[in-house]
Amino acid sequence: MQTIYPLFTALPLAASFFNLLVTKINKKAADYIALLVTAALAVMAVLTIFEAPFAYQVGGFPPPWGILLVSDGLSSLMLVIINVIGFLSIIYSTKYMTMYTAKPKYYSLFLLMLAGMNGVVITGDLFNVFVFLEVASLASYALVGFGCEHEELEASFKYLILGEVASTAILFGIAFLYSMTGTLNMPDLARQIEVIGINKAVAFVIALFIMGFGLKASMVPFHAWLPDAHPSAPAPISAMLSGVVIKALGVYAIARIMFDVIGPNAMVSSILMFLGVLSMVIGVFLAIGQPDFKRMLAYSSISQVGYVTAAFGLGLNPNVGSAVSTMALFGGLYHLLNHAAFKSLLFLCSGAFEFRTGTRNRYEMGGLIRKMPVTGIACSIGALSISGVPPFNGFWSKLIIIVALIKGGFLVYGVVATFVAFMTLATFIKLQKSVLFGQLPVRFAGIKEAPFAMTLPLVILAILCIGLGLAYPFIDQGVLQAARDALLDKLSYMGYILGG
Amino acid sequence: MILYFLTLVLFVMGVYCLIAKKNIIKKIIGLTITDYAINLFIIIIGYRAKGIAPIMFKNMTMKELTEYGVDPLPQALVLTSIVIGLGVLSLMTAICLRLYEKYKTFDMSEINRLKG
Amino acid sequence: MATKPNLAASDSPKGMTLIVKTVVRFAIGIVFMFGWYIIIYGHLTPGGGFAGGTILACGYVLLTLAFGKELALTKMSDMAASIVDNTCALLFVLVPILGIAFGYFFLNFPPHGKPFNLVSAGVIPLYNILIGLKVTSSLFAIFLALSIFGRFISKLVEEAEEEE
Numbered sequence: 001m002q003t004i005y006p007l008f009t010a011l012p013l014a015a016s017f018f019n020l021l022v023t024k025i026n027k028k029a030a031d032y033i034a035l036l037v038t039a040a041l042a043v044m045a046v047l048t049i050f051e052a053p054f055a056y057q058v059g060g061f062p063p064p065w066g067i068l069l070v071s072d073g074l075s076s077l078m079l080v081i082i083n084v085i086g087f088l089s090i091i092y093s094t095k096y097m098t099m100y101t102a103k104p105k106y107y108s109l110f111l112l113m114l115a116g117m118n119g120v121v122i123t124g125d126l127f128n129v130f131v132f133l134e135v136a137s138l139a140s141y142a143l144v145g146f147g148c149e150h151e152e153l154e155a156s157f158k159y160l161i162l163g164e165v166a167s168t169a170i171l172f173g174i175a176f177l178y179s180m181t182g183t184l185n186m187p188d189l190a191r192q193i194e195v196i197g198i199n200k201a202v203a204f205v206i207a208l209f210i211m212g213f214g215l216k217a218s219m220v221p222f223h224a225w226l227p228d229a230h231p232s233a234p235a236p237i238s239a240m241l242s243g244v245v246i247k248a249l250g251v252y253a254i255a256r257i258m259f260d261v262i263g264p265n266a267m268v269s270s271i272l273m274f275l276g277v278l279s280m281v282i283g284v285f286l287a288i289g290q291p292d293f294k295r296m297l298a299y300s301s302i303s304q305v306g307y308v309t310a311a312f313g314l315g316l317n318p319n320v321g322s323a324v325s326t327m328a329l330f331g332g333l334y335h336l337l338n339h340a341a342f343k344s345l346l347f348l349c350s351g352a353f354e355f356r357t358g359t360r361n362r363y364e365m366g367g368l369i370r371k372m373p374v375t376g377i378a379c380s381i382g383a384l385s386i387s388g389v390p391p392f393n394g395f396w397s398k399l400i401i402i403v404a405l406i407k408g409g410f411l412v413y414g415v416v417a418t419f420v421a422f423m424t425l426a427t428f429i430k431l432q433k434s435v436l437f438g439q440l441p442v443r444f445a446g447i448k449e450a451p452f453a454m455t456l457p458l459v460i461l462a463i464l465c466i467g468l469g470l471a472y473p474f475i476d477q478g479v480l481q482a483a484r485d486a487l488l489d490k491l492s493y494m495g496y497i498l499g500g
Numbered sequence: 501m502i503l504y505f506l507t508l509v510l511f512v513m514g515v516y517c518l519i520a521k522k523n524i525i526k527k528i529i530g531l532t533i534t535d536y537a538i539n540l541f542i543i544i545i546g547y548r549a550k551g552i553a554p555i556m557f558k559n560m561t562m563k564e565l566t567e568y569g570v571d572p573l574p575q576a577l578v579l580t581s582i583v584i585g586l587g588v589l590s591l592m593t594a595i596c597l598r599l600y601e602k603y604k605t606f607d608m609s610e611i612n613r614l615k616g
Numbered sequence: 617m618a619t620k621p622n623l624a625a626s627d628s629p630k631g632m633t634l635i636v637k638t639v640v641r642f643a644i645g646i647v648f649m650f651g652w653y654i655i656i657y658g659h660l661t662p663g664g665g666f667a668g669g670t671i672l673a674c675g676y677v678l679l680t681l682a683f684g685k686e687l688a689l690t691k692m693s694d695m696a697a698s699i700v701d702n703t704c705a706l707l708f709v710l711v712p713i714l715g716i717a718f719g720y721f722f723l724n725f726p727p728h729g730k731p732f733n734l735v736s737a738g739v740i741p742l743y744n745i746l747i748g749l750k751v752t753s754s755l756f757a758i759f760l761a762l763s764i765f766g767r768f769i770s771k772l773v774e775e776a777e778e779e780e
Binding site for chain 1: 515518524527531534535538541542545573574577580581584587588591592595596598599602603611612613614
């Protein structure tokens with residue numbers, strides 16, 4: 001694995017350009033190329049779990065002059081999430097994207113987005129993070145406005161302007177860090193910032209990064225693009241955006257920089273916890289009354305990412321004991337994994353409903369579980385998981401986060417998180433009642449089940465939701481322990497500068 | 501020091517143009533000015549007083565280059581950033597053309613179908 | 617059967633006036649040669665792939681402005697631009713993967729040669745040429761897509777003026 005580690009970015013890039021060449025001759029080849037490449041990437045990503053951590057020098061140049069690719073527990077967790085959900089979305093889009101034109105260009109843009117996200121996660125150089133972030137963001141701006149209707153273009157334009165302002169803020173922060181320390185290599189930056197300490201300039205850089213990456217992660221008050229962009233995108237892109245992109249570009253980048261480069265301190269911890277709890281509350285209150293199925297799911301994404309941010313904030317706090325911060329980090333990483341699974345399941349279900357009934361308004365749907373049983377049961381499993389009903393996976397991760405908040409001494413935040421969990425349950429019970437159960441409208445009397453290529457990823461994701469919940473003791477030992485140690489151990493991250 | 505402040509003045513002008521103007525084309529120009537202000541800031545960071553360009557000629561020694569040359573790394577960063585800005589500008593213009601085709605106006609306050 | 621009109625003639629109705637066409641006929645060779653000089657000497661003097669590619673793309677735009685879009689499309693059509701674009705990008709990703717066989721990704725594996733020569737520095741001139749071609753075709757394709765194939769904007773403006 002060590003020699004083929006850069007293929008995570010090179011393979012989707014090459015496939016994207018090759019796709020555009022081949023489809024000038026034969027349009028059907030695009031499906032097979034995309035399926036083959038994402039399957040290979042998913043297999044490679046699962047194989048990285050079993051490797052020891054290493055650092056790869058690009059071009060043979062030793063650090064700190066060359067670019068370093070770092071593989072540790074957190075990178076392999078993110079790689080698994082990105083590539084497996086990407087593979088399932090591609091299986092789903094072979095049938096769903098027949099509703100749109102220019103399907104080969106969709107696959108090229110999707111592979112570009114995948115290459116960008118993989119690049120953000122595997123690299124150990126700060127400017128490289130910015131470049132791959134821009135690649136993934138540009139592909140996602142184009143994909144949001146893919147069907148060129150009125151609302152999709154408006155949503156894409158708003159997302160573009162806000163995303164570009166955030167990227168400019170991130171570049172500003174990177175320029176400041178470079179002028180203070182003279183290096184861009186993240187392990188080397190970690191060493192230099194320990195020497196400098198958190199003076200006013202580093203605090204300004206932290207503020208710029210929270211603004212820039214917070215907009216990519218859609219934390220309140222930077223969330224204004226998300227309720228417009230996620231419903232307007234095609235359903236597999238909504239699943240990727242909500243389940244993977246806001247985590248890989250936003251939450252992962254904040255976690256990597258705040259834990260491993262800047263190190264735990266109390267100011268950043270309290271800011272992140274406050275923003276996380278604010279996102280939880282505002283997200284769920286705005287989600288309840290929405291008539292549009294996907295807009296409701298988008299608002300509840302803001303709420304769930306708030307849980308993850310609050311957990312990471314608690315893990316950064318140097319004043320609580322190490323038991324509490326370890327538990328908080330475990331809850332945050334577990335909820336990241338779970339949210340990727342059930343949110344993409346819910347968005348793919350909404351796409352299946354839209355494919356058959358032609359509408360996204362949940363007041364116009366009803367009683368669909370009789371006509372579309374597989375999709376309906378998968379949607380039920382997803383809704384129960386996100387509400388935190390045992391024994392599905394959402395229950396365990398929310399419980400761990402709430403217990404960690406209360407044990408850390410933040411009683412108000414813990415009570416608010418519990419209240420938000422109940423509100424989420426109410427939201428999704430309303431959703432299930434209006435979409436799945438109840439009266440079937442007369443004009444939907446003849447609809448059939450969704451095609452096999454669309455129900456297969458739904459079934460796989462539903463099994464993952466149940467499996468991640470039941471296998472809760474094993475998940476800790478396997479993947480999450482390595483990810484947690486990679487974040488908490490700043491010293492071993494600084495050791496990568498010596499080349500592995 | 502005064503140069504850094506002037507760069508920030510340019511940045512603020514770009515952000516003002518992005519926020520206060522209603523025409524979409526003016527917003528695009530504002531975002532582009534903001535991008536270029538940040539690029540200028542990065543280049544100025546690499547400056548060294550009484551410096552020469554970091555190019556090596558035939559009869560130069562390495563010691564001269566490291567002692568008098570300005571920092572070449574910010575120049576590489578800015579090259580990448582300019583290319584990214586170009587990509588964003590072309591995508592923005594394409595979306596703006598399509599928006600005019602659908603909404604028949606360039607005024608941003610009339611393009612607000614998505615609410616709530 | 618009518619003969620095909622000579623698109624590059626000075627008195628064809630497309631394009632600009634006689635003075636512009638004469639000057640451009642002379643200057644366009646210099647522009648292209650300058651662009652290729654910047655690309656090929658990119659490892660010795662400032663410039664490189666992206667700057668040279670922009671100059672070449674501006675040369676194609678000059679051709680469109682002076683002689684009209686039919687002539688420019690015969691020199692580089694949108695299909696040709698797309699093929700050159702994708703081939704060069706694919707090669708730019710495959711050559712570093714070839715470097716994995718020699719050790720590392722993006723390794724400079726050809727022999728480095730003597731400094732300050734034209735043929736030196738390993739694989740860097742090849743990267744410059746690939747990037748130069750890619751940027752040329754990309755920028756010209758963007759220009760085509762926004763101005764010539766995006767004609768629906770001017771039609772909408774004409775319709776709006778007719779209504780008033």
